[in-house]
Amino acid sequence: MASAVEELQKDLEEVKVLLEKATRKRVRDVLTAEKSKVETEIKNKMQQKSQRKADALDSEKPAAVVAPVVTGYTVKISNYGWDQSEKFVKIYVTLAGVHNVPTENVQVHFTERSFDLLVKNVNGKNYSMIVNNLLKPISVEGSSKKVKTDTVIVLCRKKAEGTRWDYLTQVEKECKDKEKPSYDTETDPSEGLMNVLKKIYEDGDDDMKRTINKAWVQSREKQAKGDTEF
Structure with missing residues (x-):
């Protein structure tokens, strides 16, 4: 049994044949209008057929897996x-x-x-x-x-x-490495020692600070005395 689209295709072919043979303007106008009408019907039928196929394919696809919802905060x-x-x-x-x-x-x-x-x-x-x-x-x-x-x-x-x-x-590891005092062999060794003492002083309590201050004063006095004797 012929489908609706096939029947419309046959109608269209017949209209085209009649249009080629027609000589009167009024007849040609009627046939031209009918030709456009049949072509539109064929186009609509084809679109409906394609849509039905797409819907059928979608219905055959497995349902999407929905991830479990995490409730609460x-x-x-x-x-x-x-x-x-x-x-x-x-x-x-x-x-x-x-x-x-x-x-x-x-x-x-x-x-x-x-x-x-x-x-x-x-x-x-x-x-x-x-x-x-x-x-x-x-x-x-x-x-x-x-x-x-x-x-x-x-x-x-x-x-x-x-x-x-x-x-x-x-x-x-990088944070701990930054906290370690650096000892650069190309710089004055006393500079590295001073950096260590400075950090101990900054982190120490009042007793530690007084001890370092006292040692510093004694060191400066000895250095000044040595310079005088020389």
Whole structure:
């Protein structure tokens, strides 16, 4: 059975034939109008057919996976402890009641130099901890988490087993390095000593400051006496 579009195509062909044979202006005008009408109907039918195909394809697509909604407000974790073994760097996060939430509520995403901890719906709150720029690379596949009573343990597997981490992150290391007094061999050694004494004086209590002041005066007196004897 011919479709509606096929029937309209046949009508259009016949109208075109009649239009070629027509000689009277009035007849040609009527046929031209009919030709435009049939062409418009064919165009509309084709668009409807294409739309039905698109709708059919959309209905066959699997439903989009909707990520679970994180309810409540999120608290940034800033207090934690850490230690290490030959194979792991272990970060300890204390969260009261965390052992009572479903396992899937405790999520950790690892990269070679970072981890992102998200704990959802612990007593109506979510907790987040992001640590970037770990001191050394870790094994993503070998890293994991453990949930103990009121505690989450993030286990970062060292990529180089047996190496010691003096700091958890590169940022901590750089901050500590800046605090260390610099000893430049190309400068006057006494200048380095003065920098150390200056820092001790600034950080010291009143007794320490009096002791340094007394030592400084005695040093200047000795230096002045030596210059006089010379």
